[in-house]
Structures are given as structure tokens and as C-alpha cells.
Amino acid sequence: MRAPIETSKVLDRGGSPTVRELLSSIVFNPSNGMISLNGDRIVMQRTAVSSLLRRELTRMLGTHETRIFLMRLGFLSGQSDARFVRASWPNLDARDAFTAGTRLHTFSGVVRVETVFNTYDFRKQKLTAEFLWHDSAEAAEFRSSNRPSPDPVCWTQLGYASGYASEFFDTLIVYKEVECAGQGHSNCRVLGKHADGWGASDPEVALFRERIIATPEPASSGPIRKAGVASGEQSLGGLDRVLLAPVRTQLDLLAPMALPVLVSGASGTGRSRAAGYLHNASAVHATEMRRIFGAQVDLELCMEIARPGKSAKRKAGGETILIDGVENIPAEIQPQLVRSIEDGILGGGPRIIALWDESRTGSPGLSTELRSALSALTIRVPTFAERAGQRAEIAIELLPMIAGRMGVESPALDNSATKWIEEFAWPGNLHQMRGVLTTVLAGHAGKNRITGKEIAAQLSRLADPPAIGGQESAALSPLLDNLMESQTFSLPDFEQSIYRVALERAGGNLSAAARLLGLTRAQLAYRVNGKHEKTA
Numbered sequence: 001m002r003a004p005i006e007t008s009k010v011l012d013r014g015g016s017p018t019v020r021e022l023l024s025s026i027v028f029n030p031s032n033g034m035i036s037l038n039g040d041r042i043v044m045q046r047t048a049v050s051s052l053l054r055r056e057l058t059r060m061l062g063t064h065e066t067r068i069f070l071m072r073l074g075f076l077s078g079q080s081d082a083r084f085v086r087a088s089w090p091n092l093d094a095r096d097a098f099t100a101g102t103r104l105h106t107f108s109g110v111v112r113v114e115t116v117f118n119t120y121d122f123r124k125q126k127l128t129a130e131f132l133w134h135d136s137a138e139a140a141e142f143r144s145s146n147r148p149s150p151d152p153v154c155w156t157q158l159g160y161a162s163g164y165a166s167e168f169f170d171t172l173i174v175y176k177e178v179e180c181a182g183q184g185h186s187n188c189r190v191l192g193k194h195a196d197g198w199g200a201s202d203p204e205v206a207l208f209r210e211r212i213i214a215t216p217e218p219a220s221s222g223p224i225r226k227a228g229v230a231s232g233e234q235s236l237g238g239l240d241r242v243l244l245a246p247v248r249t250q251l252d253l254l255a256p257m258a259l260p261v262l263v264s265g266a267s268g269t270g271r272s273r274a275a276g277y278l279h280n281a282s283a284v285h286a287t288e289m290r291r292i293f294g295a296q297v298d299l300e301l302c303m304e305i306a307r308p309g310k311s312a313k314r315k316a317g318g319e320t321i322l323i324d325g326v327e328n329i330p331a332e333i334q335p336q337l338v339r340s341i342e343d344g345i346l347g348g349g350p351r352i353i354a355l356w357d358e359s360r361t362g363s364p365g366l367s368t369e370l371r372s373a374l375s376a377l378t379i380r381v382p383t384f385a386e387r388a389g390q391r392a393e394i395a396i397e398l399l400p401m402i403a404g405r406m407g408v409e410s411p412a413l414d415n416s417a418t419k420w421i422e423e424f425a426w427p428g429n430l431h432q433m434r435g436v437l438t439t440v441l442a443g444h445a446g447k448n449r450i451t452g453k454e455i456a457a458q459l460s461r462l463a464d465p466p467a468i469g470g471q472e473s474a475a476l477s478p479l480l481d482n483l484m485e486s487q488t489f490s491l492p493d494f495e496q497s498i499y500r501v502a503l504e505r506a507g508g509n510l511s512a513a514a515r516l517l518g519l520t521r522a523q524l525a526y527r528v529n530g531k532h533e534k535t536a
Helices: 007-012 019-024 047-061 063-088 092-106 137-144 155-169 203-212 229-235 238-243 245-254 271-280 299-306 332-345 368-374 391-406 415-423 427-442 452-459 477-486 491-505 511-518 521-527
Strands: 027-031 034-037 038-043 114-120 128-133 173-179 188-194 261-266 289-293 320-324 353-356 378-380
Touching: 007 019, 007 203, 019 027, 019 092, 047 063, 047 137, 063 092, 063 155, 063 203, 092 114, 092 155, 128 155, 137 155, 155 173, 155 188, 155 203, 173 203, 173 368, 203 391, 238 245, 238 271, 245 271, 245 378, 261 271, 261 368, 271 289, 271 320, 271 353, 299 332, 332 368, 353 368, 391 415, 391 427, 427 452, 427 491, 491 511, 491 521, 511 521
Parallel strands: 261 353, 261 378, 289 320, 320 353
Antiparallel strands: 027 034, 034 038, 114 128, 128 188, 173 188
């Protein structure tokens, strides 16, 4: 049995500022009701508030998105605290300032941090660390209710530790919780490493790079714009900025209007991004945007849409409901939704943004009445085939995002690669471009630029390769040149590579891959020698 922890050891352990010094820096001013820590205002609240927030977020967003939200919140908080320590104690040794994170974390009351080991080198941007977290506030709810979680639950604290360390190392440091009291362990155990130390394909590192640390680009300089539009501008990343360029003027015009918007176009053109921009640019204090898939629209949602809001004169900036795949709304529900949308407009209900895939046909489809109710404000996002002169620019913005997810350095495109990308029509739009660039990056070696031959080799696997310069079968020529030079061409191997690419594009689904190739499932299964027979 472990001996009780001596309070003095916790209060005075480590360098400055110690927990005792942090305590002495707290001031409560009864005249204005403010609490400050070394001059910065802080607030005090019960842990039940955080538990309630977590439950409400999970109810509205689901577990996955809630985890991302809380980890990002923790990451930003950790970064902020690192800057606070540097500013408040400017003469601190860098090592003390860095390790102050563990003391500040303990001082916050959310967990008691015990260092197992913490080895680091600021100059080389290297870190390996292990900590035990005792009495975690995030894990307490699961532990006390005797309903252990199947996965670690200290999401905000993981984000905090990663954000604090990343700020000091000026590179991404990722902490993982390998044991959690919320799972039934005696305490929480976390490991920290430089992002690259976890491996190029690590899913948690990819999550951090794509969702946790991704920050919007600053708003462009120029004349002062309306607050809502400026907010939408700040929400745009580089890829969004390029994808939405053809419809930005329309988006800025429609964003402040508290009316339904029908966003049409094919899958992969950027319709969801357009909807997100509309919501973010609708007002300064926009709340949440709920995503509902068309097949899930029911009478209960219709009643919610029709229910009067807090004010009959509703202003943009309230709740937004995004209906994804409006053409899939059950036919018997569509007339009720039409009436609900009309009642919601008059009564101050939520704003409706509907995504319509105009290329989809068949039942139930979008009725004339529902289309009329939604299409007073309409935006059509053009396909990549209609975006001549812009396709290479999209690829240039997309490439670093894919490379970051894969954990590799992003190479540039040479002139011939840019030409291949620009000349291809990309019937699958962004999804197809992402798939091709991902495959190219996976096989790209070294730090040299991506060449036209690499792009052409992947495009040649598609059903409709481009013809550059009017030369027949130009898409296959570079590939065949390479094969002839290597003198190792094997038609069976080439066929197998086509089957593998089809399976990759279909996410491992054998039936979907067979449809891409114009084969039956049994034919494809036979041709890949039964290796994927168990694939759904």
C-alpha cells in the first residue's frame, strides 16, 4: 500500500513557479467579483458543469465530434497557458517554464500529475515522456458510476498536454492516454512524443494535424466587411478558399439572410464547405449547425423546424439545420417539410440549408414543391470539369493536407504534373483528385518534385484518361515508356494492380470495386485469387 502523499512535497516540487507560488499569486477582489492569477482573470466552477457540457455535446454532436471538440479546446488552452507562463515569469529558465505545465495542470484542480520520466531537447525538438494522472476529473464520472468506458476519456487533458508542449517545442507534440481510470484502471497513464515519433501513418497524429491543430487562415486585408462575412472569411482554409472561389460572391450575399438555401451540385464539388461558410458568415454570434441526412428527416424534425423561435423577427445567427441529401427525404415526409419550412420562416425557426446532388436520380427524389420551398435562394457549386484553369490550384492546396495526414513531407508539382492535373476533367471531383494524389504520394520517394509521369501513371488507371496535346492514348504513353525501360512488365501483375486500386478506391468493398471495373463480384473475387473473398 502506498504511503499518503505529503502536501509539502506537492506544493514545493519542481522549479519555479511551484504550486505554492501559484497559490500565492491568486487574488480575489470582492469589489468587482473577479479572481486573478498573476494578473490574468480566471473563473471557478464545479466539475459538474464540465460533465454537463460533455453530455450535451455528445448528445448534439456524437461521441467522435465531441472528442475532437474537447481535445481542440484543451490544445488551445494548453497553448494559452504556455504563453501565460512565459509572459508572467519572463526570467524563467526554459526548462522550468516548460515543466511548469505539469504544476499548472495540477494546480487547475483537474488532475494530479506525477512524472515517470520526461526527456527532452528543445534544440533538436525531441521529447519522450510518461506521466501518471491521479484523480482525473474527466474520468471521475465514469469511475463513480460503475460504468467503465471502453476507451480513454480524458480528452480535454490530452489536448492540454499536447498544446502546452507543442507551444514550447514549436512543433507538434502528441500525447496519448494508454490507460485511463475511466476504463477501470487505478489511474491514467499518458505517453508523449514528437508527432513523427509515433510513425508516419499513426491515426492519432493524423487527427491532430487535420482536426485538432488546424487553424483558419487570417482574413485578407482590405476594406472593412460586415462582421458576419468577416467571420466566414476567417473560417476558410486554403483549400476552402479555392474550392468556393466561383460562388464566394453569392455566399457573401446570401449569408446574412435568414432564409433557406438550396446548395446544388455533384458530390465532391464543395457543397458541404459552402454550407459551412454560409453558417459561419451568417452573423457574429452563430451557434451550432446540425447535420441531418435526408433519409433521417421525419415528422418530429418537421415539427421542430415549424416551432416558433424566441422571436418572430428572427435574425441570422441562430441555429442552422443542414439537410444533406435532400433528394433522399422520404416522399411521404416532403409535403410536411414544405409546410414546416414556410411556418419556420414566419415564426423564427432554424435556418435550413439543403444539399442537393443533382446527379442523383430515382426514388424518392426531390419533389417540385420541396424544391420550390428551398430554392428561393440557390447556389450551384460547379464540377471540376467546369473549372478549367483552377484544377491545378485545387491540387496544390490539397497536396499538403494529404501529406500531413500521411505524416510525410509535401513535395511540389513540376510543370508537367501541373499540366496533367489541369487537363484532366476529374469526373469524381475532389474525391477522385484526393485518391489519385494519395496514391502518388504513397509511392513517391525522396524530396524531388512530383513529375508528370507519376500523375499520368495513376490517371492511366482511370476509365477516361486525358489526351494532352491531341495525342491519342497520351495518358498511357509515359507509363508504357517506364515499363519498357525497366523491362520488367508483366501483364498479370499490371491487371492485379488495377484490381488493387479499384479495391482501395472502393474502401475494400469487393462489390463496389467490381462495379467500378464492370465485373461481377464473383468475377473480381476469382481474379484476385480469392484474397478478398471475405470482404463485405
